[in-house]
Amino acid sequence: MEIRMQNDQAMRNALGVITEAHAEFKKLFGRGGENPFLDEYMTDDAEVVFIGQGTLSLPMKVAIRKWRKEGHKVGLVRLKWFRPFATADVVKSLSRFKAVGVIDRDYSFGSPYYGGVLFNEIRSALYSVEKRPTIVGFIAALGGREIEQPMAREMFDKLTA
Missing domain, CATH: 3.40.50.920 (Rossmann fold)
Known part of the structure; x- marks a missing residue:
């Protein structure tokens, strides 16, 4: 059960990671949408x-x-x-x-x-x-x-x- 809870938390944390990576991509390449x-x-x-x-x-x-x-x-x-x-x-x-x-x-x-x-x-x-x-x-x-x-x-x- 603990592993499943970790999987769920990792997926929830991924929203922030994607947001940060997107901001960095936009900064580096000047594209990527809003x-x-x-x-x-x-x-x-x-x-x-x-x-x-x-x-x-x-x-x-x-x-x-x-x-x-x-x-x-x-x-x-x-x-x-x-x-x-x-x-x-x-x-x-x-x-x-x-x-x-x-x-x-x-x-x-x-x-x-x-x-x-x-x-x-x-x-x-x-x-x-x-x-x-x-x-x-x-x-x-x-x-x-x-x-x-x-x-x-x-x-x-x-x-x-």
């Missing part, structure tokens, strides 16, 4: 956002620019770290929107709501938020596939329906 745990893209006036991890950000940014030209207030949040899960940062970011589309590139068999691991973490993080956004989960681009624009549009249409 937040060590997530990046936001076109979220300042967004009403709905997608959140995901990794390489899905490029095709989603292309789609978001297109939807912005159509007059939609949509943005993207890219999570940089899954563990430790930066609950406070995620809540602060996502609780300002009307709807959040969570894009998972995995599937968590038997999980609540039959979503991916990120979807379940986001639902859990936002559970106690008084003005909680609508949260919609999407499983996309499994098996190393890319998110193509028709798939992105389908997710957008479902999120904004």
